[in-house]
Amino acid sequence: xxxxNFFLLFVxxxxxxxxxxxxxxxxxxxxxxxxxxxxxxxxxxxxxxxRLVEGARKEGLLVFYSPDREALTxxxxxxFKELYPGVIQRFETPRVRPDIVIDRLLTEERAGRHQxxxxxxxxxxxxxxxxxxxxxxxxxxxxxHLPDELKAPGGHWRSLGNRLFHIMYNTKLVSxxxxxxxxxxxxxxxxxxxxxxxxxxxxxxxxxxxxLGENKGxxxxxxLARNGLQIQQGRSNVENLVASGEVPVMVANSGTSVSDRAxxxxxxxxxxxxxxxxxxxxxxxxxxxAPHPHAAALFxxxxxxxxxxxxxxxxxxxxxxxxxxxxPVLDAKIKPHFVNPAKWxxxxxxxxxxxxxxxxxxxxx
Amino acid sequence: MTIRGLPERFFSGRNIFLLIVSCALVYxxxxxxxxxxxxSFKTVPPGAPGYFSLELTLxxxxxxxxxxxLPRATFNTAVFAVPSSALAFVVxxxxxxxxxxxxxxxxSLVYVLxxxxxxxxxxxxxxxxxxxxxxxxxxxxxxxxxxLGISQAPFNIYTMPGLIWVEGIELAPLAxxxxxxxxxxxxxxxxxxxxxxxxxxxxxxxxxTLPMMRPALLSTLVLLLIRGVESFETPALIGLRxxxxxxxxxxxxxxxxxxxxxxxxxxxxxxxVVITALLIAVYLRLTSHGEKFMTITGKGxxxxxxxxxxxxxxxxxxxxxxxxxxxxxxxLTIVWMSLVPTHLASTVEAFSRITFDAYRDALLFPLTVQxxxxxxxxxxxxxxxxxxxxxxxxxxxxxTRIPGRGVLDFLAFVPYIIPGIIFGLSILWFYLNVMxxxxxxxxxxxxxxxxxxxxxxxxxxVASLAQVHTDxxxxxxxxxxxxxxxxxxITLPLIRPGLVAAWIWVFVHSFxxxxxxxxxxxxxxxxxxxxxxxxxxxxxxxxxxxFGVMLFxxxxxxxxxxxxxxxxxxxxxx
Numbered sequence: 001x002x003x004x005n006f007f008l009l010f011v012x013x014x015x016x017x018x019x020x021x022x023x024x025x026x027x028x029x030x031x032x033x034x035x036x037x038x039x040x041x042x043x044x045x046x047x048x049x050x051r052l053v054e055g056a057r058k059e060g061l062l063v064f065y066s067p068d069r070e071a072l073t074x075x076x077x078x079x080f081k082e083l084y085p086g087v088i089q090r091f092e093t094p095r096v097r098p099d100i101v102i103d104r105l106l107t108e109e110r111a112g113r114h115q116x117x118x119x120x121x122x123x124x125x126x127x128x129x130x131x132x133x134x135x136x137x138x139x140x141x142x143x144x145h146l147p148d149e150l151k152a153p154g155g156h157w158r159s160l161g162n163r164l165f166h167i168m169y170n171t172k173l174v175s176x177x178x179x180x181x182x183x184x185x186x187x188x189x190x191x192x193x194x195x196x197x198x199x200x201x202x203x204x205x206x207x208x209x210x211x212l213g214e215n216k217g218x219x220x221x222x223x224l225a226r227n228g229l230q231i232q233q234g235r236s237n238v239e240n241l242v243a244s245g246e247v248p249v250m251v252a253n254s255g256t257s258v259s260d261r262a263x264x265x266x267x268x269x270x271x272x273x274x275x276x277x278x279x280x281x282x283x284x285x286x287x288x289x290a291p292h293p294h295a296a297a298l299f300x301x302x303x304x305x306x307x308x309x310x311x312x313x314x315x316x317x318x319x320x321x322x323x324x325x326x327x328p329v330l331d332a333k334i335k336p337h338f339v340n341p342a343k344w345x346x347x348x349x350x351x352x353x354x355x356x357x358x359x360x361x362x363x364x365x
Numbered sequence: 366m367t368i369r370g371l372p373e374r375f376f377s378g379r380n381i382f383l384l385i386v387s388c389a390l391v392y393x394x395x396x397x398x399x400x401x402x403x404x405s406f407k408t409v410p411p412g413a414p415g416y417f418s419l420e421l422t423l424x425x426x427x428x429x430x431x432x433x434x435l436p437r438a439t440f441n442t443a444v445f446a447v448p449s450s451a452l453a454f455v456v457x458x459x460x461x462x463x464x465x466x467x468x469x470x471x472x473s474l475v476y477v478l479x480x481x482x483x484x485x486x487x488x489x490x491x492x493x494x495x496x497x498x499x500x501x502x503x504x505x506x507x508x509x510x511x512x513l514g515i516s517q518a519p520f521n522i523y524t525m526p527g528l529i530w531v532e533g534i535e536l537a538p539l540a541x542x543x544x545x546x547x548x549x550x551x552x553x554x555x556x557x558x559x560x561x562x563x564x565x566x567x568x569x570x571x572x573x574t575l576p577m578m579r580p581a582l583l584s585t586l587v588l589l590l591i592r593g594v595e596s597f598e599t600p601a602l603i604g605l606r607x608x609x610x611x612x613x614x615x616x617x618x619x620x621x622x623x624x625x626x627x628x629x630x631x632x633x634x635x636x637x638v639v640i641t642a643l644l645i646a647v648y649l650r651l652t653s654h655g656e657k658f659m660t661i662t663g664k665g666x667x668x669x670x671x672x673x674x675x676x677x678x679x680x681x682x683x684x685x686x687x688x689x690x691x692x693x694x695x696x697l698t699i700v701w702m703s704l705v706p707t708h709l710a711s712t713v714e715a716f717s718r719i720t721f722d723a724y725r726d727a728l729l730f731p732l733t734v735q736x737x738x739x740x741x742x743x744x745x746x747x748x749x750x751x752x753x754x755x756x757x758x759x760x761x762x763x764x765t766r767i768p769g770r771g772v773l774d775f776l777a778f779v780p781y782i783i784p785g786i787i788f789g790l791s792i793l794w795f796y797l798n799v800m801x802x803x804x805x806x807x808x809x810x811x812x813x814x815x816x817x818x819x820x821x822x823x824x825x826x827v828a829s830l831a832q833v834h835t836d837x838x839x840x841x842x843x844x845x846x847x848x849x850x851x852x853x854x855i856t857l858p859l860i861r862p863g864l865v866a867a868w869i870w871v872f873v874h875s876f877x878x879x880x881x882x883x884x885x886x887x888x889x890x891x892x893x894x895x896x897x898x899x900x901x902x903x904x905x906x907x908x909x910x911x912f913g914v915m916l917f918x919x920x921x922x923x924x925x926x927x928x929x930x931x932x933x934x935x936x937x938x939x
Contacts, residue, residue: 069899070899092888093888094887102624103624103625103790103884106624107790107794108793108797110411110413111412111794111797112801113801128624232602233602234602237488237602240492240707240708241495243707244496244709244710244711245502245708246495246502247501264706267708268708357618361618362610362618364434
C-alpha cells in the first residue's frame with residue numbers, strides 16, 4: 001500500500017506540473033515604457049519637464065516600492081509634492097523588504113503583471129535586475145550633477161541617499177574617548193568578544209573589499225572574526241542588543257536609527273566616520289514596464305533636483321548625492337569610498353555573500 | 366467502497382463529494398509542492414525561460430549535499446529537535462491530561478492560556494528569553510548572581526540546552542492541543558476498570574490511557590519532530606550567537622540570496638519531504654488496526670472526569686507552575702517590555718520609566734485597525750475552511766478504503782515543511798499567471814493560509830476520527846440516512862473537540878503569520894502579521910510588545926467565544 005501511494009503521488013506531481021503549471025506561458029513584457037522614456041529623453045530642459053507634468057497629471061498615480069519605514073517614504077514623497085503640488089494625485093507605497101523585493105519584482109514581471117513604477121534599490125540589487133532586463137533606461141536632466149560612482153552606467157539607477165557606515169556603541173559601556181575610530185582599531189584585543197554585526201551587512205563587506213583589495217580585505221575580515229565577532233540575525237535585533245548593553249559595539253551600522261534611538265534617550269551613539277570612511281549608495285530606478293512612465297520619470301527628476309536634495313539632507317539627515325549641498329553627516333573635506341557599480345557584477349556580489357558567510361558567520365578559515 | 370460490507374454505488378453522492386474535496390486539497394497543495402519538487406531539478410526559477418522543459422538536473426542536489434557543513438548541521442538538528450520535541454510532548458501531554466481527564470480546578474483557564482500563548486510573536490518571545498537568560502544582561506541571571514554571590518551567570522541562553530528549552534516550550538502548546546482533543550474524546554470506562562483493580566492515576570495513564578491514545582500520540586510526535594527539524598526562528602536568533610548551525614540555518618546560509626535560489630532550497634527541503642513521507646508511513650502502519658483505538662462507540666458513551674481527590678490541588682499547582690514557565694515568564698517579560706524602554710528592560714532604572722505610551726501609539730498607528738480587520742476576516746474564513754476541509758479529508762483517510770488515501774494524508778501534511786518564502790512565492794506566481802485578478806486581494810491570502818494550515822488541523826481531525834467507532838455511523842446507515850446527514854449529524858458532533866481545537870489553532874496562528882503575508886499582502890490587505898513585522902523592523906519593540914499584549918487579549922476573548930459556540934453543538938461541557 002505504501003508503494004502504491006508513492007507511485008500515485010509521483011504520477012499526480014508529474015501530471016500536475018505538465019498540465020496545470022504549463023497552462024499559461026510566460027508573458028513577454030511590452031516596451032511601451034521604454035518607448036515613452038526614449039521620446040522624453042529627446043526633449044531637453046523645461047520642455048521635458050512640461051511634458052512630464054502633463055503626462056503625470058493624466059496618469060494620476062505613482063506606485064513606489066520601498067523597503068523603508070512608512071515615515072521615511074512619506075517624507076520623500078512630501079518633499080516631492082513641495083516641488084510639484086497636485087500633479088500626481090495618488091501614491092501607492094507598498095513596503096517591500098530588501099530580501100524579498102527582487103523575488104517579488106521578478107515574479108510579477110514574469111507573470112506579465114506590471115505593478116511598480118519606481119523602486120528603491122540598494123546598489124547590490126541593481127546588477128541582478130539589470131541582468132534580468134527589468135530596469136528602464138532613463139537619462140535624467142539632473143544626472144550631470146551626480147558623480148559617476150553614484151550612477152549605474154546607462155541611466156538605470158542612481159544613488160539618492162548615500163549611506164556612510166558608522167560604528168555604533170553603548171555609551172554606558174564605552175566612553176567617547178575609548179570608542180574605536182577606525183576599522184583597524186576593531187582588531188585590537190581589548191575588543192575581543194565585544195563586537196557584534198548583523199547577518200547580512202554585505203554592503204559594508206563589499207565596500208571594505210573594494211577599498212582594501214581582495215587579499216587585504218579578506219585578511220581583515222578573518223582577523224575580525226578571530227577577535228570574537230558575534231553575528232546576530234536582523235539589524236534591529238543587533239541594535240537592541242547594543243542599546244540594552246548585551247554587546248557594547250556594533251561593527252557597521254548605516255541607518256538613521258542610531259540617531260533616532262539616541263533622541264529617545266537610549267544610551268547609544270556612533271562614530272560617524274571611522275577611517276577609512278566607507279559608503280554605499282541606495283536610490284531609485286524606473287521599472288522597464290512601469291505602468292505610469294511620466295509619473296515615474298517626473299518623480300525621478302524631482303528627487304534629483306537641488307531643492308529636493310537639500311531638503312532631504314535637512315529633514316532626513318542623509319548625505320546628499322549632488323555636489324554643492326551641505327553634508328549633514330560628514331565634513332566636506334572627507335571623501336568616503338564608494339563601491340563602483342561598474343566593477344561589481346551579480347556573480348561578484350554572490351561571491352562576496354558567500355565569503356561573508358564563510359568567514360564572519362561560520363568562522364571557517 | 367463500503368463500510369463493513371454495506372454496499373454503495375460507485376458514483377454515489379458521497380463519493381462525488383469526497384472526490385471534489387480531494388481535488389480541492391490537491392489544488393491547494395500541489396502548486397507549492399510542485400514548485401518545490403519540480404524546481405529542485407531545475408536551475409531556473411518558475412516563469413523563467415526553460416522552466417517547463419523536461420531538462421532536469423541533479424546540480425542542486427550536488428550543491429546541497431556536497432556541502433562539508435551538512436553532516437555537522439544534521440547532527441546538531443537531531444540533538445536539537447529530539448529533546449525539544451520530547452520536552453514539548455511531556456509538558457503538553459501532562460497539561461492536556463490534567464485539563465481534559467481530571468477534575469483539577471482552574472483547568473479552563475489552563476486550556477485557554479496554553480492555546481492562546483501561540484499568538485505572541487515568535488521573535489518577541491525569543492527576545493524575552495534573551496532578556497531573562499542572557500549571560501550578560503539576563504534578569505534571572507542577575508537576580509541569582511546577587512542572591513548567591515556568584516560572579517558567573519548560571520544560565521546561558523546561547524547554548525544547545527538554551528535552544529532546546531526555548532523551542533521545547535514554544536512547541537508545548539501544539540502538543541497540548543493535539544493531546545487535549547484526543548483525551549477529551551476518550552471513554553473513561555477502561556480507566557475506571559483499571560482503577561477498580563487498584564491502579565493509581567499515573568499507572569492508569571501509563572498502562573491504559575496513553576496506549577489507547579496511540580493515534581493522537583503518534584500524530585503529536587510526528588508533528589513535533591517535524592516542527593523541531595524545520596524550526597528556523599529560534600536557531601537563527603539564538604543559535605547563531607552560539608555558533609550552533611542546524612539544518613534550517615544551513616538552508617538559509619546556502620540558498621538565501623536575491624533572487625531566491627528555488628532549486629537549492631527545494632533540494633534541501635526534499636529531505637524534509639522524504640522524512641515526512643516516512644513518518645506518515647510509519648504512523649499509518651502503527652495505526653492500521655484502527656478499531657483498537659476507537660473509544661467513542663454506540664455503547665452509552667459518556668465521558669467523565671477522573672476524581673483525583675486531594676491530588677487535584679497538586680495537579681492544579683503543578684499545571685500553573687508549568688504554565689508560568691512556558692507562558693507566564695515570557696508574557697510578563699513582554700508586558701514589561703511594553704511598559705518600559707527596551708534598552709532598560711533588565712535594569713532597576715526601568716521602574717522609574719514606566720509608561721503606557723506604547724499602547725496609545727499602537728492604537729493610533731494607521732495600520733492597526735485595518736490589520737485587525739483583515740486578520741479577523743482571514744482568520745475566521747481560513748479557520749472555518751481548513752477545519753471543514755480537513756474533517757472531510759480525515760474521514761477519507763480514516764474511515765474509507767479509497768485507494769490513494771495515504772497520498773491525501775501526505776499531501777495534507779506537506780505544507781508544514783515547505784519553506785515560507787517558497788510557499789508564498791509559488792502561490793504568487795501561480796495566481797499571477799492563472800487568476801491575476803486575485804492579486805492584491807484578501808482572497809489570495811486566504812488561499813495561501815488554507816493551504817498552509819492544513820497539516821495541524823489534519824492531524825487533529827485524523828486523531829479524533831480514529832477514536833470514533835463505525836458502529837454509530839453504520840446504525841444510521843441501516844436506517845437509510847444519507848451519508849451527508851450521517852456525517853453532519855453524527856460524525857462531526859462526535860469529533861467536536863478536535864474541530865474546535867483545530868479551528869482555534871488555525872485562527873490564532875493566522876494572526877502571527879508573517880513570511881507568506883510579506884509576499885502576498887498589498888496596501889489595504891495587510892494582516893496583523895505585517896503590522897507586527899513593521900514594528901520589529903522599525904526597532905520599536907516597546908510598541909510591538911504593546912500590540913502583542915492587546916492582540917493576546919482579543920484572541921483570548923475570541924477563543925473563549927469559539928469554545929462556547931462549540932459546546933452548544935457538543936456532548937460535554939468544560
